[in-house]
Amino acid sequence: MDRRELADFLRSRRERITPADVGLPAGPRRRTPGLRREEAARLAFISTEYWTRLEQARAPRPSREVLAGLARALRLSDAERDHLHHLAGAPPGPSRGPSREVRQSLADLLDRLPMAAAFVLSAAYEVIAWNALAAALMEDFSALPRRDRNLVRRTFLGPHPEGRRLYGLSDADEFARHAAQQLRAAAARYPDDPEVAALVAELLAGSEEFAELWASHDVSDEPRLCKTLHHPLVGPVTVDCDVLDVADRDQRVVIYTAVPGSSSEEALRLLSVVGTQRMDVPG
Missing domain, CATH: 3.30.450.180 (Beta-Lactamase)
Incomplete structure (x- = not known):
């Protein structure tokens, strides 16, 4: 698991998503680009504390369920999803069943x-x-x-x-x-x-x-x-x-x-x- 690369990758993907992309109001006091950590964490169904530790390269290896939540929250492409798995030390395996996710x-x-x-x-x-x-x-x-x-x-x-x-x-x-x-x-x-x-x-x-x-x-x-x-x-x-x-x-x-x-x-x-x-x- 490459914690530093994973942290940088998550931060870069989070900062490219606007609140409007995921149906959230921008609000008048938004000072950082993209989503806030707590917003991204909520979309991924994990705690804000865990997301923060991931971006600070201090978290343990995320499970495949957590990786799936991160990919969904960040709207990753297939190539980006595979890259996320490799960074986390959990190479993606072959698809078990037909995909139901529509681009x-x-x-x-x-x-x-x-x-x-x-x-x-x-x-x-x-x-x-x-x-x-x-x-x-x-x-x-x-x-x-x-x-x-x-x-x-x-x-x-x-x-x-x-x-x-x-x-x-x-x-x-x-x-x-x-x-x-x-x-x-x-x-x-x-x-x-x-x-x-x-x-x-x-x-x-x-x-x-x-x-x-x-x-x-x-x-x-x-x-x-x-x-x-x-x-x-x-x-x-x-x-x-x-x-x-x-x-x-x-x-x-x-x-x-x-x-x-x-x-x-x-x-x-x-x-x-x-x-x-x-x-x-x-x-």
Whole structure:
């Protein structure tokens, strides 16, 4: 553990973050750049005394839990997080499970696409970020418990009699096959992740179709680049589907857009105004 380098690194990262970055008021008497020690400590869920000792190179080696809190509080990049671990004498190990942390730049990107329904999928097909139009077109994910945001689970074990036809997808069978293949590949990348193992076990026990697809051992398939979703308010919406890989997080950004001037573009425009409110039932 390099206490002096760790101390200098923590101080430099703390001083670059403004209170506004983390939703704190600046206040009229702020004399130091960036966050105060007590503010950073509160964000990291450690005591101000311990943070002070870290910056004074007097603290014992922080645990991995503390390192995770420091990285979160200081909004470290992946490279900075690895550097923090090395300075603390605890080199980062391989990722145990799929990352669910979405970079702020990606979250901002979703909101900058007002006429595209965009969302982020983890390696296990969990929807972990979305914009307003994706919620209006597909589902209000914020109203769902986390387990119900997994598209593989909803595809094969959906709550409705025709739950397999996820969001009225016209290519439901193709999507199911592709999702099963992607999940098999993810299970191989994260063999020690209990959530992925539990998801696979649940699907094998609850869906004969998934069990058959799983038994095929197929792991690669090209998704369809054009889809039609049947929305209860605006009817069929045909969209182009583009998928951007986020390699460092093992995530995918899915973007649905309609052909300019088409009826589907008008449907998306209406949904961008209506949002997630229900117009097809009495108030």
